[in-house]
Structures are given as structure tokens and as C-alpha cells.
Amino acid sequence: MRYRPIFMEHVVIIGNGISGVTAARHIRKQSNCRISIISSETEHFFSRTALMYLYMGHMKFEHTKPYEDFFWKKNKLDLIHAHVSKLDPAAKLVHFQNGGSLGYDKLILAVGSKPNKFGWPGQDLQGVQGLYSYQDLQSLEQYAPNNRLCKRAVIVGGGLIGIELAEMLSTRDIPVTFLVREPSFWGNVLPASDSALLNKHIASHHIDLRLSSNLKEILSDGAGKVRGVIIHETGEEIPCNFVGLTAGVSPNIDFLKDSGIALGKGILVNRYLETNVQDIYAIGDCAEQKEPIGLRRAVEAVWYTGRMMGETVAQTICGKRTAYRPGNWFNSAKFFDIEYQTYGWVFSGKNKNDMEQHFHWEHEDGTKCITVAYQKDSRIFLGINTFGIRLRHEVVDRWLNEQQTVDFVITNLMKANFDPEWYRKFEISIQSTFQKSTKQLIS
Amino acid sequence: MSTASKDMTLTGQPPASLNRSQKYATGIAIFGLAILLLATFNISFPHKGFWLSTSLISLVLGVILFSKGAYRNTSEGIKNDGVWFKSISNRGFWAWVTGLSLTGFYTILYFYPQYLGLRKGTENTGLIALFDPLSKLLSGNSASQWFVYGTLYTVAILAFGIKFIWKYRHNRYEKIRTISVLFFQTAFAFLIPEFMARLNSDHFQLPYYDLKSVWPLNYYLFQEYHVSTFVSAGTIGVVLLVFGILSILVITPILTYKFGKRWYCSWVCGCGALAETVGDPFRQLSDKRMVAWKVERWVVHSVLVFVVVMTTAVVATYLENNSTKYWLTKDVFLIMVGSFLTLLLIAIWVFRRKELKKDARYGAVGYLVIILFLLAIHYFSGTTLFLFKAETLRTTYGFLIGSIFSGVIGTGFYPIFGSRVWCRFGCPMAAILGLQQRLLSKFRITTNGGQCISCGNCSTYCEMGIDVRAYAQKGENIVRASCVGCGICSAVCPRGVLKLENGPLDKRIDSKEILLGNDVDLMRYLNNQ
Numbered sequence: 001m002r003y004r005p006i007f008m009e010h011v012v013i014i015g016n017g018i019s020g021v022t023a024a025r026h027i028r029k030q031s032n033c034r035i036s037i038i039s040s041e042t043e044h045f046f047s048r049t050a051l052m053y054l055y056m057g058h059m060k061f062e063h064t065k066p067y068e069d070f071f072w073k074k075n076k077l078d079l080i081h082a083h084v085s086k087l088d089p090a091a092k093l094v095h096f097q098n099g100g101s102l103g104y105d106k107l108i109l110a111v112g113s114k115p116n117k118f119g120w121p122g123q124d125l126q127g128v129q130g131l132y133s134y135q136d137l138q139s140l141e142q143y144a145p146n147n148r149l150c151k152r153a154v155i156v157g158g159g160l161i162g163i164e165l166a167e168m169l170s171t172r173d174i175p176v177t178f179l180v181r182e183p184s185f186w187g188n189v190l191p192a193s194d195s196a197l198l199n200k201h202i203a204s205h206h207i208d209l210r211l212s213s214n215l216k217e218i219l220s221d222g223a224g225k226v227r228g229v230i231i232h233e234t235g236e237e238i239p240c241n242f243v244g245l246t247a248g249v250s251p252n253i254d255f256l257k258d259s260g261i262a263l264g265k266g267i268l269v270n271r272y273l274e275t276n277v278q279d280i281y282a283i284g285d286c287a288e289q290k291e292p293i294g295l296r297r298a299v300e301a302v303w304y305t306g307r308m309m310g311e312t313v314a315q316t317i318c319g320k321r322t323a324y325r326p327g328n329w330f331n332s333a334k335f336f337d338i339e340y341q342t343y344g345w346v347f348s349g350k351n352k353n354d355m356e357q358h359f360h361w362e363h364e365d366g367t368k369c370i371t372v373a374y375q376k377d378s379r380i381f382l383g384i385n386t387f388g389i390r391l392r393h394e395v396v397d398r399w400l401n402e403q404q405t406v407d408f409v410i411t412n413l414m415k416a417n418f419d420p421e422w423y424r425k426f427e428i429s430i431q432s433t434f435q436k437s438t439k440q441l442i443s
Numbered sequence: 444m445s446t447a448s449k450d451m452t453l454t455g456q457p458p459a460s461l462n463r464s465q466k467y468a469t470g471i472a473i474f475g476l477a478i479l480l481l482a483t484f485n486i487s488f489p490h491k492g493f494w495l496s497t498s499l500i501s502l503v504l505g506v507i508l509f510s511k512g513a514y515r516n517t518s519e520g521i522k523n524d525g526v527w528f529k530s531i532s533n534r535g536f537w538a539w540v541t542g543l544s545l546t547g548f549y550t551i552l553y554f555y556p557q558y559l560g561l562r563k564g565t566e567n568t569g570l571i572a573l574f575d576p577l578s579k580l581l582s583g584n585s586a587s588q589w590f591v592y593g594t595l596y597t598v599a600i601l602a603f604g605i606k607f608i609w610k611y612r613h614n615r616y617e618k619i620r621t622i623s624v625l626f627f628q629t630a631f632a633f634l635i636p637e638f639m640a641r642l643n644s645d646h647f648q649l650p651y652y653d654l655k656s657v658w659p660l661n662y663y664l665f666q667e668y669h670v671s672t673f674v675s676a677g678t679i680g681v682v683l684l685v686f687g688i689l690s691i692l693v694i695t696p697i698l699t700y701k702f703g704k705r706w707y708c709s710w711v712c713g714c715g716a717l718a719e720t721v722g723d724p725f726r727q728l729s730d731k732r733m734v735a736w737k738v739e740r741w742v743v744h745s746v747l748v749f750v751v752v753m754t755t756a757v758v759a760t761y762l763e764n765n766s767t768k769y770w771l772t773k774d775v776f777l778i779m780v781g782s783f784l785t786l787l788l789i790a791i792w793v794f795r796r797k798e799l800k801k802d803a804r805y806g807a808v809g810y811l812v813i814i815l816f817l818l819a820i821h822y823f824s825g826t827t828l829f830l831f832k833a834e835t836l837r838t839t840y841g842f843l844i845g846s847i848f849s850g851v852i853g854t855g856f857y858p859i860f861g862s863r864v865w866c867r868f869g870c871p872m873a874a875i876l877g878l879q880q881r882l883l884s885k886f887r888i889t890t891n892g893g894q895c896i897s898c899g900n901c902s903t904y905c906e907m908g909i910d911v912r913a914y915a916q917k918g919e920n921i922v923r924a925s926c927v928g929c930g931i932c933s934a935v936c937p938r939g940v941l942k943l944e945n946g947p948l949d950k951r952i953d954s955k956e957i958l959l960g961n962d963v964d965l966m967r968y969l970n971n972q
Binding site: 326 | 518519520521523524525526527528529613614615616619732733889891892893894896897898899900902903912913916930933934935937938939942943944956957958959960961962963964965
């Protein structure tokens with residue numbers, strides 16, 4: 001028996017995603033306090049990023065659970081499968097939708113996001129949805145189970161979830177029309193040449209990619225179901241049985257409106273992830289930083305940042321007040337067959353300032369490329385995007401901390417390679433392209 | 444929303460799992476299989492050589508055309524769409540049909556070879572007779588049930604090896620590894636022993652010896668009749684016998700130190716070759732639960748102890764029966780074995796005790812006590828060998844482990860338990876290599892900083908049932924005794940998190956509380972660096 005004090009602090013966590021669960025695990029490692037995790041989505045924690053693999057038949061739901069079901073009891077983490085409808089910070093209570101309430105000493109809000117809807121006509125029809133939650137996946141199964149019931153799907157919004165949804169639907173042979181607002185896929189984030197490589201790859205997977213296209217209206221079949229969409233630019237009507245809304249996500253904070261917690265786009269927190277209300281913290285997708293951290297956005301709906309906030313807030317809860325200070329930015333994704341990794345900052349043409357210079361290398365097969373960003377005068381390395389080539393996080397992170405130059409990075413690129421053994425190496429080709437481009441600049 | 448469905452089943456409705464060319468391909472393969480079945484039911488084919496070739500070619504062609512139908516029009520990349528929707532790969536109807544057929548085949552093969560047409564003294568009939576022309580071509584002898592099995596085994600590995608290469612054509616590690624297992628199976632396991640048999644004559648006899656099949660996987664290597672034939676074959680025989688001993692005592696430890704057990708299990712071994720090719724569609728069926736891991740460790744190491752005791756007993760009996768021939772007497776041999784095992788365990792205890800979990804310590808000490816106790820009984824009593832007769836031990840091992848475990852269950856139940864059940868729970872060779880891989884090897888699967896998203900593809904597709912994700916999401920390298928280094932976890936990872944590597948021993952196992960990417964001070968504070 002572990003020592004348990006008579007008065008045990010009760011930490012309540014709303015949300016059993018990566019942020020909430022990471023916080024719970026780290027609190028448990030350092031404390032014997034009572035911990036409750038509330039979620040209405042699923043009984044047990046699962047990996048949201050793996051939802052696509054369920055629809056594609058790569059995995060079953062049980063495979064997406066990072067911890068076996070015995071884990072929670074063994075670590076004395078109480079799971080409550082219920083929906084929180086209201087907070088009462090004055091009484092330190094959370095109220096459940098189906099009645100009942102739960103008291104807390106400290107409360108962590110890790111309530112995640114919901115898909116954006118921009119007021120399009122017809123956006124609440126049946127067969128129109130985002131892809132975020134387990135329930136979204138169930139509804140996708142209902143409206144797009146196969147290409148007999150779903151003759152065509154339209155996806156609105158060219159980001160990471162949009163392209164995942166396109167890949168998912170294409171594995172069931174459902175034709176997909178993909179509406180992207182920018183002139184190139186994910187063009188507000190990626191440099192033009194990286195984005196161009198993806199445009200080609202998307203098309204090679206038989207996706208009807210419509211660039212510079214906005215949604216005007218979603219049409220109803222008269223019985224409350226979607227029957228098509230109209231494109232804003234051309235007025236073209238595209239018949240479809242399913243519409244995926246993947247134009248980003250925003251914090252899921254509607255239930256907090258009258259709680260007294262300060263809200264912006266998300267739940268406003270200081271560097272210690274504390275809200276304006278004593279003993280209430282917010283982490284993950286739903287948290288909005290009051291003061292920006294480096295070049296990061298105030299709201300970051302990314303798996304890794306959620307996890308890092310969970311790691312950090314646990315220290316504060318356990319008595320070691322710790323500021324959230326994420327290190328170098330990193331992220332990754334997979335676009336159909338092409339893996340993507342990014343470290344540091346590589347901005348798109350639209351977002352980058354004049355001092356940021358890019359070096360781009362591309363393989364002739366059109367499935368591999370890299371873009372290195374560096375400062376024009378000092379030549380200090382700012383960040384790197386790779387497509388189809390894996391990099392070693394530790395090495396690139398160290399180079400960023402050491403403020404190495406772009407020349408150093410390209411010369412030592414082999415040390416950062418993380419591709420499987422025996423894979424073909426492209427560093428020599430990259431280095432010779434780099435030397436040529438440097439000479440051109442000098443001459 | 445407390446009404447959320449608690450039923451986690453999703454009704455995946457994938458496109459038809461077989462396209463037209465795959466249906467034709469299945470038909471061709473069934474035709475090839477039908478010839479073998481008809482032969483089994485004693486339909487006598489007039490031109491046996493022709494019909495055997497037709498059958499084998501149809502089988503290979505069927506599999507190749509099937510793969511073509513599956514992968515030709517697809518882009519290079521991971522091909523796991525619909526794996527859990529298909530009956531064959533999700534323990535459905537076809538999985539059970541296949542499993543029961545294979546189990547039936549193994550039962551007949553091991554215990555009732557007469558139904559396949561094996562005849563002693565007279566001409567073979569049935570299926571085995573169909574294989575006579577090929578056997579005579581290779582070794583000059585009539586076929587046996589083992590020749591039939593060996594041929595079908597090799598043909599299956601070749602055909603499904605081509606399918607595997609097609610499926611993973613974007614991955615050079617998988618391609619080269621598969622070519623390696625195809626080579627070792629065809630050359631070492633199939634052709635060379637047949638050619639060696641050609642050298643035999645009335646006054647010169649070599650035992651059947653697959654050079655890459657190392658003791659204890661090759662548990663009959665040191666049996667009396669085997670050793671006698673080696674010795675009577677003169678210099679060549681002794682060289683082969685010495686090679687067999689060096690294989691396990693010298694070659695294996697060196698290679699495992701440098702490359703991990705994968706050099707054997709997924710690059711050379713015949714059982715591994717079948718699991719990685721024919722078994723590939725079933726790799727996701729392995730049991731990943733913690734309890735399976737616990738069972739695995741006790742079972743596989745018990746088999747290892749069993750084979751050590753059994754072999755020691757067999758060799759001791761041999762030495763006793765031939766006490767005048769060799770300088771090595773039974774007593775000296777037993778003392779050598781006892782000292783070797785004791786020294787080995789003391790070395791592990793001194794240098795690696797901290798890495799052993801509590802139950803591993805109990806197990807190690809317990810097993811050593813049992814082995815030494817058995818050796819002592821024998822040493823002092825002199826007449827009975829251990830508690831049982833050596834021959835009883837040998838036949839029991841051969842029946843339980845050699846036939847039932849590795850064949851009937853290990854391979855027959857591929858579609859139910861996954862492809863590496865034998866390798867994981869039963870193979871004593873894997874147990875030895877695994878102990879070394881865990882304690883003294885440069886091999887590990889490196890986790891890439893903080894990039895893991897806990898999606899679970901790696902764990903799902905691990906044929907050894909390792910919960911790879913549990914390590915990756917902690918930023919910890921994967922150093923597990925059972926890992927055979929097939930490389931599929933790294934291939935299916937959508938975020939480039941895993942890499943199989945041989946590197947320095949220092950910091951090979953590096954558990955982290957806080958992953959790379961967060962506050963540097965916090966990482967240092969909590970990771971005790």
C-alpha cells in the first residue's frame with residue numbers, strides 16, 4: 001500500500017485526449033492525489049491521429065488505445081464517461097449533462113477542438129461533417145460506407161485533415177472532389193515548390209483537386225440530406241452524398257461562456273497554463289496563449305504541443321510551478337504515400353519575411369524533396385522541410401539550438417538521415433545542387 | 444453526451460476484396476492444388492514429371508498473378524487497406540478454413556505419412572510418388588514425405604516472397620532481406636542437402652544437414668545416429684560436426700552482437716522465411732497484451748531449458764555407450780556443461796543484473812538450480828539418466844516441440860494466432876539469440892525524438908506481438924529479446940519515428956520521462972541527465 005494522506009487533493013481533468021492523459025500520467029508519477037478524467041467521447045483514451053486507419057481497415061479500435069484497459073485502474077486514474085455541460089468555479093464543481101456533479105480542488109481543461117464551420121448555407125445537413133472525434137468517424141461510416149451509397153464526396157479545406165479524409169475515402173473507391181481555397185495545396189503553410197510536389201501527388205491518386213476554389217453553398221435533397229455543393233468561383237454544381245468540412249479546427253469552449261473563465265479564440269492562459277480563475281488550467285488544442293511564444297501561434301492544435309503542455313502542467317499541479325516553454329517547433333504528417341517532417345521554421349512565400357532565404361532540392365521521381373530555410377546575411381539555419389526523407393529529430397534540434405549555418409547543415413546532412421537501413425541516400429545530390437545554387441548567387 | 448455508443452465495432456465496407464485478375468489467379472492456383480489433391484487420393488498421373496511441374500508452376504504463377512492484380516495499379520507505399528475487413532486476415536471464415544486445412548496437412552505429414560503415399564520397401568504411391576521424379580533428379584533417391592514438404596515449403600516461400608517484394612517495393616530493407624531468405628531457403632535448406640545426398644555411397648554416408656539450421660532449432664544435430672554418421676564420414680563429417688558446434692558457440696554470438704538476432708531470424712532462418720512471406724498477411728494477428736508477453740517469456744525459456752537438458756542427456760548417453768572411443772567421457776562432459784552454464788549465469792548476474800526484471804532473476808536462478816540438480820542426480824547415481832531416459836526425453840521433445848508446436852500450431856494456425864507463434868513462444872534458438880540481443884548486442888530500434896503520435900500501426904503490425912508504441916511514445920529505444928528485426932514497424936510508421944540500427948552499447952536503453960521538443964531544463968530535470 002502506498003501512503004495516502006487523509007485529505008487527498010482531487011484533480012479533475014476534462015478531456016481524455018493526449019493532453020489530458022499526459023497530464024494525468026505525469027501527476028500520478030509524482031503524487032498520490034485523487035485524479036479523475038472525464039470524457040464523453042470514448043471510455044478509454046485512444047489516439048485521435050489514428051482514426052483514419054480505422055476507416056481504411058489498417059487497424060481496429062482496440063489498436064488505437066495506447067494503454068491497455070487495466071492501466072487506468074492500476075494507476076488509480078478514475079475514468080468518468082460523461083459530458084460536462086457547465087462549470088461552477090465558485091463552488092468548484094463540474095456539472096454533468098445527465099445530472100449530477102463532481103467537486104474538484106484543481107481542474108484541468110483539456111477539451112480539444114471542434115471542426116470549423118464558416119456559416120455556409122447547408123452546413124448542418126446530414127452527410128456534412130468534419131473529422132475530429134470518434135463520433136465523426138461513426139457518422140462517416142454511416143454516410144460514406146461505400147461507393148454505392150456515396151457516389152461522390154466533396155472535401156472543403158486543404159489542410160492536413162482534408163488530405164487524410166481524401167485518402168480515407170479513396171480506399172473505399174469513393175470519388176473525391178477536393179476544394180482548396182489557396183492556389184496550391186496547404187499553400188499558406190508550405191513554400192510553393194513543396195506545395196507543388198503535393199499537388200502532383202494528390203492528382204496521381206485520382207483526387208479531383210480544385211485549387212483556388214471556395215465553397216458557396218451546400219445543397220439539400222429536400223429530406224435534410226446533402227445532395228451537392230456549389231463552387232463559389234465558377235458556380236458549378238457538384239453532386240455528392242457527403243461533404244467533409246476540414247477548414248481547420250477551433251477550441252471547443254462553448255460550454256464555458258458564462259463560467260467566468262476568460263476566453264478569446266480559446267481559453268486564455270498565461271505561461272504557466274493558468275486561466276484567470278484560481279486552480280483552473282487549460283492545455284492542448286483549447287488553450288490560447290495570452291503572450292505569444294516565439295513565432296508560435298497562440299492556439300496550436302497539434303498532438304505534440306498538447307502532450308508537452310500536459311507534461312508541463314503536471315509539474316505545476318504537483319507543486320513545482322513550471323512555465324510552458326516549448327523548444328524548437330517540429331511537426332510531421334503523411335500525404336498519401338509521402339511522409340513529411342519539419343523542424344524549426346520554414347514559412348510559405350506569403351508569410352516569410354525578406355530575410356528568410358530558401359534552398360530547395362527535388363528528386364526527379366516527384367516524391368522526395370527538401371527545403372532549407374536560412375537567414376540571408378548570417379546564413380544561420382532556420383528550419384527544414386523534408387518530403388520522402390526521414391530526419392533525426394535529435395540532430396536537427398541540436399543544430400537549431402547551436403545556430404549552425406546552412407552550409408554546415410547541408411555538409412552534415414547525412415548525420416541527420418533517419419531513413420531505414422539500405423535506403424538510397426540523396427545527400428550527395430542535395431549537396432551538389434546546393435553548391436551550384438550558391439555559386440549562382442555569388443556570380 | 445452520455446449516450447455515446449459503447450459498441451466500438453465499425454462496419455467497414457471496403458470495395459470487393461478480389462478484382463477480376465485476382466480471381467483468375469486464384470483459379471490457376473487452385474488448379475495446381477487440385478493436381479496435388481488428386482495425387483493424394485491415388486489418382487495415378489501417367490507423366491509424373493510433367494504433372495508435378497504443371498502443378499508447382501500453376502501454384503507459383505497463381506500467387507504471382509494474384510500479387511499483380513493486387514499491386515500493379517497501385518503507387519509505392521504501405522498496402523494495408525482493408526486488412527481488418529477481409530475474412531482471411533481478420534480471423535473470418537476463410538481464415539478458419541485455411542487454418543484447419545493447414546493443421547490437417549501437418550497432422551497427416553507428421554503422424555500419418557502413409558496417407559500421402561509413403562511406402563517402405565516398395566515404390567511410393569499417391570502424392571509422394573508424384574514427387575519421385577524431382578527427388579531422383581536432385582539426390583538420386585525416391586521422395587519421402589519430408590521431400591514433398593521441403594519442396595512445397597520452398598515453392599511457397601518463393602511465390603509469396605515475390606508477392607512480399609512487390610508489396611514492399613518502396614522499401615529496400617525489406618527487398619534485400621527477402622532476397623536473403625529466399626536464397627538461404629532455396630540453396631541451404633533445399634538444394635545443398637539434396638546434392639550432399641548424391642555424394643553418399645555404400646561406404647560413405649553424410650547425414651542430412653541444412654548448414655544454416657543451428658542447434659537448438661536443429662535439435663537432432665547431436666543425436667546418436669547423427670553424430671555417428673558424421674564421425675564415420677571421416678574428415679568431412681568431423682568438419683561438419685565441428686561447424687555445427689562452432690555455429691552456436693562462436694558464429695552466432697558474434698553475429699548477434701553486431702547485428703542483433705535479425706541476422707538469423709529474418710534474414711536466414713527457414714521458419715522465419717515462411718513467416719515473413721506466406722505469413723505476412725497474418726502478422727497483425729499476434730497478441731499484443733502484456734499477459735501474452737508474460738506467458739511468452741516463461742514458455743520460450745522453458746523450451747530452451749528442455750532442449751538443453753534433452754541434448755545433454757542424449758550426448759551423455761552417446762559418450763557412455765562409446766566410452767572407449769573418445770577422450771571425452773560422460774562425466775567430464777557433464778561437468779563441462781554444468782560449469783559452462785554456471786559461469787554464464789554468474790557473468791550475467793555480475794554485469795547485467797540491473798537490467799533483469801524480478802521474474803527474470805527468479806527464472807534464471809530457478810532454471811540453473813533445476814539443471815544443476817538434474818546433472819548432479821545423474822553424476823552421482825550413474826545408471827538412470829536424469830529423471831527420465833535420454834531417449835524418452837528426445838522423443839517427447841520431438842513430438843511436443845518439434846512436431847506439435849513448430850508445425851501443427853506454429854504454422855497451421857497462422858491465420859488465427861499470427862505468423863510468428865512458434866518463433867515467439869516456442870523456438871529455443873530464438874530464446875538464446877533473444878537473451879543475447881537483450882543483454883549484449885549493438886542492435887536496437889531507435890525512437891525518433893518526440894515525433895511519435897501513438898497511432899499504433901507499429902504495434903498492430905508487429906508479428907512478435909511487441910507493443911512497439913509503448914516504447915516509441917516514451918521516446919525510448921526498443922530493445923526487446925523477441926524482436927526479429929523484420930523492419931515492418933519502421934515501414935508502417937506514418938511519422939518516420941522508428942529506425943533499426945546497430946550502434947554503440949552506451950545509452951542503448953534510454954527511458955525518458957519528458958520527450959524531445961519540450962523545455963530543455965524540464966527535460967534535464969525529469970530525465971535525470
